Amino acid sequence: MTAQTGHGGITARAAGLVGCLRCGRVFPKERAVCTRCGARLHSRLPDSIQRVWAWWLAGLVAYVPANLYPMMITETVTETYSSTIVGGAVDLISYGDPFVGIVVLLASLAIPVGKFVAIAWVMLAIRRAREGHAHRLHQLYEAVEFIGRWSMIDVFVVAILAALVHLGQVAGIVPGLAAICFGTSVIFTMLSAISLDPRLIWDATDPLPAGGARAAAAHDPAHPMPPRAGQRTHPT
Amino acid sequence: MTDHAAPAGQDPSSAPHHADLSGLVACPQCDLLNRVPQLADGARARCPRCGTVLLAPRAGAAATIVALAMGALVLMVVAVSFPFLAIDASGLHSEASVIDAALSFAEASGRMAPLSVIVAALIVVLPVTRLVALIYALWPLAAGRRPRAHAAAAFRLAMRLRPWAMAEIFIIGVAVALVKVASLAQVGFGPSFWAFVALVVLVAAKDTILCERSLWRALETAR
Numbered sequence: 001m002t003a004q005t006g007h008g009g010i011t012a013r014a015a016g017l018v019g020c021l022r023c024g025r026v027f028p029k030e031r032a033v034c035t036r037c038g039a040r041l042h043s044r045l046p047d048s049i050q051r052v053w054a055w056w057l058a059g060l061v062a063y064v065p066a067n068l069y070p071m072m073i074t075e076t077v078t079e080t081y082s083s084t085i086v087g088g089a090v091d092l093i094s095y096g097d098p099f100v101g102i103v104v105l106l107a108s109l110a111i112p113v114g115k116f117v118a119i120a121w122v123m124l125a126i127r128r129a130r131e132g133h134a135h136r137l138h139q140l141y142e143a144v145e146f147i148g149r150w151s152m153i154d155v156f157v158v159a160i161l162a163a164l165v166h167l168g169q170v171a172g173i174v175p176g177l178a179a180i181c182f183g184t185s186v187i188f189t190m191l192s193a194i195s196l197d198p199r200l201i202w203d204a205t206d207p208l209p210a211g212g213a214r215a216a217a218a219h220d221p222a223h224p225m226p227p228r229a230g231q232r233t234h235p236t
Numbered sequence: 237m238t239d240h241a242a243p244a245g246q247d248p249s250s251a252p253h254h255a256d257l258s259g260l261v262a263c264p265q266c267d268l269l270n271r272v273p274q275l276a277d278g279a280r281a282r283c284p285r286c287g288t289v290l291l292a293p294r295a296g297a298a299a300t301i302v303a304l305a306m307g308a309l310v311l312m313v314v315a316v317s318f319p320f321l322a323i324d325a326s327g328l329h330s331e332a333s334v335i336d337a338a339l340s341f342a343e344a345s346g347r348m349a350p351l352s353v354i355v356a357a358l359i360v361v362l363p364v365t366r367l368v369a370l371i372y373a374l375w376p377l378a379a380g381r382r383p384r385a386h387a388a389a390a391f392r393l394a395m396r397l398r399p400w401a402m403a404e405i406f407i408i409g410v411a412v413a414l415v416k417v418a419s420l421a422q423v424g425f426g427p428s429f430w431a432f433v434a435l436v437v438l439v440a441a442k443d444t445i446l447c448e449r450s451l452w453r454a455l456e457t458a459r
Contacts, residue, residue: 009243009268009269009270009284009285010243010268010269011262011266011267011268011269012262012267012268012269013267015269017257017260017262017269018262019261019262019263019264019267019269020262020264021264022264022392022395022448022452023448023449023452023453024261024262024263024264024290024291024449024452025257025258025261025262025452026257026258026260026261026262026269027257028257036388036452036453036455036456037388037391037392037452037455038388038389038392039392092415092416096415096416096419097415100411100412100415100416103412104412134266134286135286138265138266138286145399149399149400149402149405150405150408152358152402152405152409153405153408153409153412154409155351155355155409156337156355156359156402156405156406156408156409156410156413157409157410157412157413157416158340159337159338159340159341159355159409160320160321160332160337160340160409160410160413161413161416161417162337162340162341162343162344163332163333163336163337163339163340164321164322164323164330164331164332164336164337164413164417165323165330165417165420165421166330167323167325167326167328167330167421168328170325170326170328171325171420171421174344175340175341175344175348177345177347177348179341179348179351180341180347180348180350180351183351183354183355187354190399190400194399198264198265198266199264199265199266199267201266202265202266202267202285202286203267
C-alpha cells in the first residue's frame with residue numbers, strides 16, 4: 001500500500017482512519033458505525049469484488065433467456081405475432097419511427113451489453129494496476145452506475161402497452177417471458193455496479209510515487225483531471 | 237467557482253489527530269482525506285484527486301427540497317388515482333392507469349407476478365417512500381427546529397433508494413410505447429399522465445439541488 005496519493009494528500013486508510021461512504025465523516029479505524037449518519041463504516045466494503053462478480057454473472061445468466069423468449073406478443077384478428085427484444089426494436093426502425101427504434105435498441109441491447117463489458121473491464125483492470133488509469137476507470141464506473149438503470153425502459157414499454165392495448169377481438173398485447181428475465185438482469189447488473197467499492201479502483205491504479213508534489217486546491221472544475229506538477233498554488 | 241477542499245496531510249507522520257476529525261471529509265469515491273472548511277452557500281468543494289463534489293451547500297436547500305417533495309407527493313396521489321392513457325380504434329375503447337401498467341405482467345401469467353411487484357415498487361412505492369422519508373427527515377431542518385427521532389435513518393433510506401426510484405425512466409418508456417401505438421390507434425391522455433410528467437420534473441429539480449453530504453452536516457449541526 002502506498003501512503004501517498006501523489007496529490008500531496010493521504011487516504012483515510014493510510015492515516016489509520018475510516019471514512020463514511022454516505023456522509024464523508026472521518027473516524028478512527030476501529031469505529032463500526034458513523035455517529036453523523038448511522039451508516040456502517042468499512043475502510044473497504046467487505047467482499048466487494050466477489051459480490052460484483054456474483055451479481056454480474058447472475059445478470060448475464062438472466063440476460064440470455066431475455067433475448068431468446070418473446071418480449072411481447074401481439075394478437076390481432078388475423079395473426080399472433082411475437083417479437084424478441086432485438087426484433088421489436090428492428091421492427092420499430094423498419095416500420096415505425098427509426099429514431100425511437102434506435103433509442104430502444106440502445107437501451108435494451110447496447111446499454112446491457114456495454115455494462116457487462118464495462119464492469120468486467122473495470123474489475124480486470126483493478127487487478128493489474130497501471131499508473132494513471134484510475135481516472136478513466138472511475139469515469140467508466142460512474143457512467144455504468146448512472147446509465148444502467150435506464151435499461152428498465154423496455155420493461156416499462158411492455159407494461160404500458162400490455163395494459164393499454166385491450167381492444168377486444170381487434171388487437172391485444174401480452175407480455176412475454178423475456179420481460180421478467182430482462183427486468184431481473186437489469187436489477188442484478190445494477191446490484192453488481194453498486195457492490196463495487198469505488199475506493200478499490202484508486203487503491204489499485206493510482207499508486208503514484210511518494211512525495212509527488214501535485215497541488216490540488218486550485219483545481220479547475222472544468223478540467224476534471226488532477227492538475228499537473230507545477231500548478232501548485234495553495235501549499236498546504 | 238472555487239474549490240475549497242485541500243488534502244489533509246503531506247505524509248502519514250502528520251496524520252490528523254483524532255480530536256479534529258470532524259473538519260475532515262474522506263472522499264467516498266477515492267478515500268482521499270480532505271480538509272473542508274465551513275463553506276458559504278453556493279460554494280462547492282471537489283476532491284482534488286478524483287473530482288467528486290464533496291460538498292455543495294445551498295441557501296435554503298432543506299426548505300426547497302421539502303417543498304418540491306411535497307408537491308411531487310401530491311402529484312403522485314393524482315397520478316395513481318386517475319386514468320393514465322386511453323386508446324380508441326375501430327370504435328373500441330381501452331384505458332389504463334399506472335397501477336394497470338404494473339399489474340399487466342401478473343394478469344398475463346402467474347409466473348410473471350413478481351415482475352408486477354417489482355414494477356409497482358420501481359414506479360410508485362419506492363418513489364413515494366423516498367419522498368416521505370425526505371420530508372420526514374428535512375422538514376424540521378427547513379423549519380429551523382431539531383431533527384426528529386430517526387431523521388438520520390429516514391434520510392439514509394431516501395439516499396439508498398435513489399437508484400431504485402424510476403419514475404423518470406417510466407415516463408420515457410411511456411413515450412416509446414406511445415410511438416408504438418400511434419399508428420394503431422387514437423391516443424388520449426388522462427389527468428394522471430400530466431400529473432406524472434409534472435412529478436418527474438419536480439423530482440429531477442429536487443435531486444439536482446440535493447447535496448447529500450451538506451445535508452448530513454446540517455442535520456448533525458441542528459441536533
